[in-house]
Amino acid sequence: MSREFITKEVTKIFKDESLEYPLNMAMSAAWILGNYKGINLKILDVSKTSSLADYFVLGSATNITAAKAMADEIAVQMRELGHETISREGFTDTDWILIDFGDVIVHIFQETTRSVYDLDNLWSGAKSIEIPQSYYFSSDAEDQSNSDQSDDRGFF
Template sequence: MELDALKAAVIDALEDIKAKDIQVLDVSKLSPLWDALIVASGDSNRQVKALANNVAVKMKELGVEVLSTEGEKYGEWVLVDLGNVVVHVMQPAVRQYYSLEQLWGGQKPVSTPR
């Protein structure tokens, strides 16, 4: 799947379960492993798990391989690895603490949800 279509599909899956503050970061110049990181927040561990699960399910339905998921047990931060796109779904306090947007170059997001 084309990168822009994949990012849009992930955003749709996150919006289906009411993710908050969805940010898309272009990390293609910072890492040879990924082209984009998508970061979103959920209000509770249950919502974080549901958001990540919905992304995985929707991507599989579209024929996108989900390489791995991490963090489902506790639901504070769940990562979904889609190859060239990695999705981080976090509770707000965890997201603020780790500040991935700043960690990945202090950049402003290159695109936001529609």
């Protein structure tokens, strides 16, 4: 996937007028996770239950290399949009990477250990935000079956 394509799609989501800040940042991060083959994605609105952030973005990766690639891309894209990372934790051979942008905190887990930390249950009182199906990676076969839709999947 080309950096140009990623930047184009993330910028489109970030500047979507139907999404207010910081939800646009959370949705942009979710798109990156989904397109880097992240699984079990969730956006939780914790603004009413936590002073830590307004949104938590949760996702799982199948291996540590994928998790680091996801985290790096999110940090790069947010920086290009003018939002610096406040804190990055877990980049040294760990099962949980955390990226804090202030209003949005992104959690990337190894799928095998996500249940150990169980943030899904810990924040079960938070409202879950729907993530559009189009934010998820699809295979070439799925793209062929949806070829009537005009998008840039053939871009790269």
